[in-house]
Amino acid sequence: MSATRQIRVLYFARLRERIGRNEDTLRVPMEVADLAALRGWLVARGAPWAQAFSEETRLRAAVDQRMARDDTPLRDGAEVAFFPPVTGG
Amino acid sequence: MAVRVQTEDFDAGAEIARLRAANPAVGAVASFIGVARDVNDGATVATLTLEHYPGMTERALEDIVAQARARWEVLDILVVHRVGELRPLDQIVLVAVTSAHRGEAFAACEFVMDYLKTEAPFWKRETTPGGSRWVDARLSDADARARWDEREAHE
Numbered sequence: 191m192s193a194t195r196q197i198r199v200l201y202f203a204r205l206r207e208r209i210g211r212n213e214d215t216l217r218v219p220m221e222v223a224d225l226a227a228l229r230g231w232l233v234a235r236g237a238p239w240a241q242a243f244s245e246e247t248r249l250r251a252a253v254d255q256r257m258a259r260d261d262t263p264l265r266d267g268a269e270v271a272f273f274p275p276v277t278g279g
Numbered sequence: 280m281a282v283r284v285q286t287e288d289f290d291a292g293a294e295i296a297r298l299r300a301a302n303p304a305v306g307a308v309a310s311f312i313g314v315a316r317d318v319n320d321g322a323t324v325a326t327l328t329l330e331h332y333p334g335m336t337e338r339a340l341e342d343i344v345a346q347a348r349a350r351w352e353v354l355d356i357l358v359v360h361r362v363g364e365l366r367p368l369d370q371i372v373l374v375a376v377t378s379a380h381r382g383e384a385f386a387a388c389e390f391v392m393d394y395l396k397t398e399a400p401f402w403k404r405e406t407t408p409g410g411s412r413w414v415d416a417r418l419s420d421a422d423a424r425a426r427w428d429e430r431e432a433h434e
Contacts, residue, residue: 203330203402204413248416255335257398271332271400275416278329278360278401279313279372279392 193220195266197228202273205249208242218264225251226260228270248275281356282340284331286363291373298357299377305354309384310375311392317367319414322407329362329371332400336360343394347376350390350431351383358391360401390427397424 194217201209222231229251232239243249252271253262264270291312299305315327344356354377361371374391378384403414 200332202332202400203404252332252335252400255332255338257339271335273332273400274402274413276397276400277403277414277416278331278399279396 194218195220195222195264195268197264198267198269199228199232200269200271202271204274205242205246205272208245209238223263224260225253225258225262225264225270228264229272243272246274249273250275282337282344282358282360284333284336284340284360284362286361288361288370289359289373291370291375294357294359294373295375298355298375302354302377304379305377306379307381307384308375308377309381309388310373311388312370313372313392315365315367315369315371319405319407322405322409324367324405324407326406327365327367327369327371328404328406329365330402330404331360331362335400339399340395343391343398346394347387347390351378351387353378353383353387356387356391358395360395360399362401393420393423393427396420 196215197218198213198215200213206212218228218231222228229243233243249272251258253264254269291310295308295310299308317324340358344358347353347356357373357375359373365371374388376384376388397420405412405414
């Protein structure tokens, strides 16, 4: 078995409803090393990510509870959250 | 300095009194209260439900407060944000800033709100006669946030 990273993926707001659950804990191949790679890997897995991610055109993300960019690296045990633009205040 | 996320309502007067209590260096208090409106995007709003990302929310608010403190000479900053189900007329958010002079308090208060609107992980869902819908982020909020970057470049 090749090496993997464990990633906890959380979903919020409309994206959570589209995915149909709050979170997943996934074993991800080591080459999935940053946020953009993780999003691509999830979409490639198909349902429910492929459709949910394509329907949310302005998706934002956080890694370890900080706003993240496409090139934000992922560590083993990372907490990644995907969500629509925020609307507080 | 404090940030709080809570379901309960807040008493702005009591919060401000506590923020400046026994500190004679305070010469100015600026505060902002965000309130739930009864109409949004042309529809009557019956309820407004606020979801957030526990853990990250507090961290994001503390980071915004720290940025404001690094930028202006303020004495203290308080942010209280409610979550859960709210109705029109209900208070949503309080930002209060104390400083020696009004300029810093006004600016820091507006800065915290503009950043909160685009960087703090809260999401609103509203119920209207047409059903329930997620509130879309406004481009004007991103513009308000971007203004501060431009100001920094000119300062």
